[in-house]
Amino acid sequence: MAILVLVYIPYIYIDKKFRRRLFNLEFDTTEERRQAVACASNLSESSKLEEINITNSHNFLDKLFMDFSEKFAKKSIDTWKEWMISDYSFTLVTNVISFGMLAEVIRRLFLKLISIGDVTFWYRTIESFRNTLDSFISSVNDVLESALRYKDMYTLFAMESTFKDGSVRVSKFKEGPEIRLDNVSFKYPRTDRYVLKGLDLRIKPNEKLAIVGKNGAGKTTLVKLLCRFYPVDKGGIYVNGTNINEISSESLYKNMGTLFQEYNTYGQLTAEENIYIGDTSKPIDREKVEESAKSADCYSFIQDYPNKFKQVLSERYKGGIRPSSGQWQKIAIARFFYRDAPLVIFDEPTAAIDPVSESKIFGNIYKFFKNKTVIIISHKFSTVRNADRIIVIDGGVIVEEGSHEELMAMGGFYAEAFKLQAEGYN
Structure with a gap:
């Protein structure tokens, strides 16, 4: 039994390795996949097919989608092949060990050291132990794989707004509000060019x-x-003061x-x-x-x-x-x-x-x-x-x-x- 446990230890890491590789493949190709899906969406939306047909751009968009799909599929299949070879190799090793353990049980039976009932007991024990190990390792790696995905989800939900929401609650205005812009300047995030520059404006009610x-x-x-x-970079906007x-x-x-x-x-x-x-x-x-x-x-x-x-x-x-x-x-x-x-x-x-x-x-x-x-x-x-x-x-x-x-x-x-x-x- 101890030998069987020792054999399963490297399998945990091998299984985890291929799960992570598939996850990384999905993660690393996110932007390309989004672009490919957008091309497929263009080809499936009737409102866009008119221009696509006239400009004869169907083959171009289809090629963009298929190039990504074939590249992604090839990398996925290659990873799955390696994983299956490793999995089958491990299964072969565990089967050999299990057969060796059963052979030892049968040898003891022929030597009249144990009874037929003992053989049945040990056969079921070995199979149950293997199944338990398989289930345990699969569950552990399922949890680890889920953790990879949940980590990204948690990061997304844990994100805070770039600027805090206000706390002042205003009731429904009975008439149009006054709006005042005082020296408002603004540039979009990650740019240096100001789109608005010191804008002053008063809009009457x-x-x-x-x-x-x-x-x-x-x-x-x-x-x-x-x-x-977006928040104002400089100056202020006022609604009814x-x-x-x-x-x-x-x-x-x-x-x-x-x-x-x-x-x-x-x-x-x-x-x-x-x-x-x-x-x-x-x-x-x-x-x-x-x-x-x-x-x-x-x-x-x-x-x-x-x-x-x-x-x-x-x-x-x-x-x-x-x-x-x-x-x-x-x-x-x-x-x-x-x-x-x-x-x-x-x-x-x-x-x-x-x-x-x-x-x-x-x-x-x-x-x-x-x-x-x-x-x-x-x-x-x-x-x-x-x-x-x-x-x-x-x-x-x-x-x-x-x-x-x-x-x-x-x-x-x-x-x-x-x-x-x-x-x-x-």
């Missing part, structure tokens, strides 16, 4: 403010700071509705649910859903769907249909009409919408959000001309500010860009 500027000027970055996705870093995220977001350039589409949900998800804190108000759809100019095409507001919005599901990009954007806008937050931020809200619908939607935005603070970012100057105030950001600072008429009279960036767009329509 219930004001409709439009922000325009070139790509990379810092417009969307400003939105991310207002949403507290309270530093935004001191306000709890939960209570801040209850007062905020933000439509980003890359808005969410929930194809597994119905049209009604896609609008209702804007505010799920209360039971669904179907009348409000329909009013929101009308304000976003999506009521008519939803009514044309076979199941109307109960229509699932993806062809991946039985009976589902796929809205166009413009229709999806209108549904996303309806979601924020439904949310009806005191502070509303639209980042390029009508990029995929036709001019007629765009005019209707912005007319409804200015009317519906009458007692709200509204911030609109857009490259289309026709959509911002009716804002109470327009600011032009360039290089992270405000370079122009005023109403549409005032900015046109200045003859600066805004006036030049407006005229260029107008000439395009002419």
Whole structure:
């Protein structure tokens, strides 16, 4: 028995070695695997197949996926082969030892040193002992392998936020809040370039403010700071006089509705649910859903769907249909009409919408959000001309500010860009 135990000791380390090697293979190829899976996802999403077919890029994406899969499979198979050879070799050794032990038992039987009952006892004892050792070592190495994975999981869950959440809880604002930016500067993590540089801005309660500027000027970055996705490096942002870093995220977001350039589409949900998800804190108000759809100019095409507001919005599901990009954007806008937050931020809200619908939607935005603070970012100057105030950001600072008429009279960036767009329509 002692010999059998001694043989199992190196097996513990051999088994552990191959388990770790497979884990390291998965860990070390994480980034490559993510890229390969993304390629496979591109090839399985119907919305992306149109461009893939036109550009004939199917083979390119397929090759990226297959190259990784074949490389990963080869390394995995090679490791498994080595492991199985080691495992079979160990099994052979333990079988030889077990047979040797049984041979000794049978020898003693022939010498009449033990009885047939003793032979049966020793045979069962040896087999039970081997099975117990196998089970014990397998359990130990299962635990050790799990520990490798749990260690990463623990590290993930133990991570702390890069900046602490605020402790001040604010109630739902009865009207649009005042927002003040005092000497705000910001650069993204692991970069040295400041996107915003000493920005000073006061947004009045219930004001409709439009922000325009070139790509990379810092417009969307400003939105991310207002949403507290990043802490301000220098200066401060104040909401109704309270530093935004001191306000709890939960209570801040209850007062905020933000439509980003890359808005969410929930194809597994119905049209009604896609609008209702804007505010799920209360039971669904179907009348409000329909009013929101009308304000976003999506009521008519939803009514044309076979199941109307109960229509699932993806062809991946039985009976589902796929809205166009413009229709999806209108549904996303309806979601924020439904949310009806005191502070509303639209980042390029009508990029995929036709001019007629765009005019209707912005007319409804200015009317519906009458007692709200509204911030609109857009490259289309026709959509911002009716804002109470327009600011032009360039290089992270405000370079122009005023109403549409005032900015046109200045003859600066805004006036030049407006005229260029107008000439395009002419």
